[in-house]
Amino acid sequence: MIINGVEIRDTFAEAFPMVGTRLIVTADTPEWALTAGRTTTGFATSVIGCGCEAGIERTLAPEETPDGRPGVSLLIFAMDFKSLKSVVPLRLGQCVLTCPTTACYAGVEGGKRVPLAKTIRYFADGHQISKKIGDKRFWRLPVMEGEFVCDEDTGSVEGVGGGNFLILAHTRGAALKAAEAAVAAMTKVEGVILPFPGGIVRSGSKVGSKYKGLFASTNDAYCPTLRGTVPSQLPAEVGSVMEIVIDGFSFEAVAEATRVGIAAVCALGVEGGVVAIDAGNYGGNLGPFHFKLREIMAGDGAANGAGAGT
Amino acid sequence: MSGVSLKPRAPFEARVDMAGITPAVTCSLTLRELEPLAVPYGARSVPLAELFFIESAPEGVLLIEIGDARLDGVGAGMTQGELIVDGTVGAWAGRGMTGGMLRIGGDAGDFLGAELSGGRIELGGSAGAWVGTASSGSRRGMSGGTIVIAGSAGAQAAARQRGGLIVIAGDAGERLATDMIAGTVSVGGAIGPLMGRGMRRGTIFASAVPDALPAGFIDTGAHELVAVSLMARRVPELSAMLKGWTLTRRIVGDTLMGGQGEVLVSA
Numbered sequence: 001m002i003i004n005g006v007e008i009r010d011t012f013a014e015a016f017p018m019v020g021t022r023l024i025v026t027a028d029t030p031e032w033a034l035t036a037g038r039t040t041t042g043f044a045t046s047v048i049g050c051g052c053e054a055g056i057e058r059t060l061a062p063e064e065t066p067d068g069r070p071g072v073s074l075l076i077f078a079m080d081f082k083s084l085k086s087v088v089p090l091r092l093g094q095c096v097l098t099c100p101t102t103a104c105y106a107g108v109e110g111g112k113r114v115p116l117a118k119t120i121r122y123f124a125d126g127h128q129i130s131k132k133i134g135d136k137r138f139w140r141l142p143v144m145e146g147e148f149v150c151d152e153d154t155g156s157v158e159g160v161g162g163g164n165f166l167i168l169a170h171t172r173g174a175a176l177k178a179a180e181a182a183v184a185a186m187t188k189v190e191g192v193i194l195p196f197p198g199g200i201v202r203s204g205s206k207v208g209s210k211y212k213g214l215f216a217s218t219n220d221a222y223c224p225t226l227r228g229t230v231p232s233q234l235p236a237e238v239g240s241v242m243e244i245v246i247d248g249f250s251f252e253a254v255a256e257a258t259r260v261g262i263a264a265v266c267a268l269g270v271e272g273g274v275v276a277i278d279a280g281n282y283g284g285n286l287g288p289f290h291f292k293l294r295e296i297m298a299g300d301g302a303a304n305g306a307g308a309g310t
Numbered sequence: 311m312s313g314v315s316l317k318p319r320a321p322f323e324a325r326v327d328m329a330g331i332t333p334a335v336t337c338s339l340t341l342r343e344l345e346p347l348a349v350p351y352g353a354r355s356v357p358l359a360e361l362f363f364i365e366s367a368p369e370g371v372l373l374i375e376i377g378d379a380r381l382d383g384v385g386a387g388m389t390q391g392e393l394i395v396d397g398t399v400g401a402w403a404g405r406g407m408t409g410g411m412l413r414i415g416g417d418a419g420d421f422l423g424a425e426l427s428g429g430r431i432e433l434g435g436s437a438g439a440w441v442g443t444a445s446s447g448s449r450r451g452m453s454g455g456t457i458v459i460a461g462s463a464g465a466q467a468a469a470r471q472r473g474g475l476i477v478i479a480g481d482a483g484e485r486l487a488t489d490m491i492a493g494t495v496s497v498g499g500a501i502g503p504l505m506g507r508g509m510r511r512g513t514i515f516a517s518a519v520p521d522a523l524p525a526g527f528i529d530t531g532a533h534e535l536v537a538v539s540l541m542a543r544r545v546p547e548l549s550a551m552l553k554g555w556t557l558t559r560r561i562v563g564d565t566l567m568g569g570q571g572e573v574l575v576s577a
Binding site for chain 2: 026066068069103127129132133138140146147149
């Protein structure tokens with residue numbers, strides 16, 4: 001398949017189940033909401049090293065938030081529910097509670113409950129008070145700047161982690177520009193995050209390493225500087241590769257993000273220095289979610305759910 | 311599920327206990343099956359049909375066409391459906407309701423919504439004493455649901471309230487929220503003396519600082535409270551009162567009882 005001169009390779013991205021939740025963080029200004037969001041989702045690029053993957057899903061207008069202030073929605077994913085229950089209160093306590101003017105609300109209603117103020121409230125040392133509104137309980141914690149308002153807990157979903165595609169380009173500049181275009185398009189898709197810096201990974205990895213104890217190591221087959229010294233997937237004209245990694249609340253959301261991302265890259269086309277789109281997989285052994293690039297770009301990829309074969 | 315209309319045959323000569331005559335009951339029976347239902351009437355018990363003309367009404371609704379201050383326990387124990395009273399009711403209306411809607415066009419006697427745990431009461435007139443309180447011998451009053459009063463409320467409203475929302479558009483009598491445990495009450499008019507004695511938690515939204523706060527209340531000053539914005543948006547009954555509040559004066563009490571309740575007033 002060729003789109004605007006860009007080859008869509010006949011392969012698939014392989015993703016795995018994750019458990020995720022959404023937090024709605026508000027503040028007096030959009031800037032402080034973003035600051036809280038960036039801090040909370042900082043150092044959360046890969047479960048391999050960070051324990052969770054997190055990102056800002058989108059910014060929220062005042063009329064979209066529970067307290068009528070500007071906000072951000074954050075998605076946080078972990079490999080299992082126990083890990084999620086552990087990591088969310090940690091980030092909430094360190095990064096939202098501490099951030100000026102913020103409040104934090106549940107962004108998911110259903111699923112297993114992830115504690116928010118249920119645990120953080122004890123910071124108030126007995127001065128915490130709750131307010132039940134409808135079926136939801138909110139906690140109010142006195143803090144030096146005023147009062148921190150937080151939902152008691154939030155719901156969770158069984159999502160998809162590790163969706164991805166690779167951009168093969170002539171130069172580093174062309175690869176970066178294409179990746180930036182993809183990120184700009186993909187961040188408009190609801191229910192997904194791109195957890196890596198700016199949404200882009202330059203250090204895509206393969207499973208395992210020659211060094212004992214390392215779970216992952218550089219994806220040498222896609223390293224241009226190793227072409228010829230290892231079994232490479234890169235033709236001679238490819239000088240740089242960037243990866244976009246996607247976590248989402250559903251297979252469909254990740255598939256849609258993949259589609260709009262690749263479409264944005266292909267819009268730049270061969271004239272933009274893009275050679276091909278590829279994807280990372282491990283022969284189908286890593287996870288049950290397979291995002292077949294050609295099917296997705298043909299418009300029917302979202303029809304293939306968990307367990308779709310290679 | 312059919313609806314039922316009850317129209318008094320004549321003015322009542324004694325108090326009538328309507329507890330148990332709820333939409334769940336009336337709408338599950340035929341009109342003929344309703345006729346022999348026993349209703350306490352003064353010192354005796356009479357068939358429902360002896361007191362009321364029983365006719366059909368819109369589905370799911372129990373309609374009492376002419377209210378009377380001698381009708382006690384209207385809507386008591388309601389779990390679902392809608393009960394509408396065109397007029398006044400006596401004491402204990404909506405007592406122990408767990409669900410459904412009770413609309414009373416006129417006034418209500420004492421103990422409106424006592425021990426309410428769910429559902430909603432809308433009162434077009436004023437209520438007597440002890441709105442949302444506990445029954446004798448009970449420690450906890452209203453624990454959930456909503457009571458909206460268009461007029462005023464008598465003494466001891468929200469006493470021992472444990473949860474839920476009471477909205478009083480008019481005045482509240484003396485000893486509002488005595489021994490309040492939790493929940494929310496708002497008063498659009500004046501508040502009588504000795505408000506909040508023994509209050510442990512809970513929130514009182516007041517239109518002005520009450521004249522006679524008990525000794526255990528401490529004014530913490532004016533604050534920007536996100537919780538007020540949150541309630542203004544999420545609680546429709548409070549949105550009109552809280553709209554435009556930027557600074558909120560917070561008075562905490564009853565600290566003599568170790569309480570962390572609060573009186574919130576627009577600063």
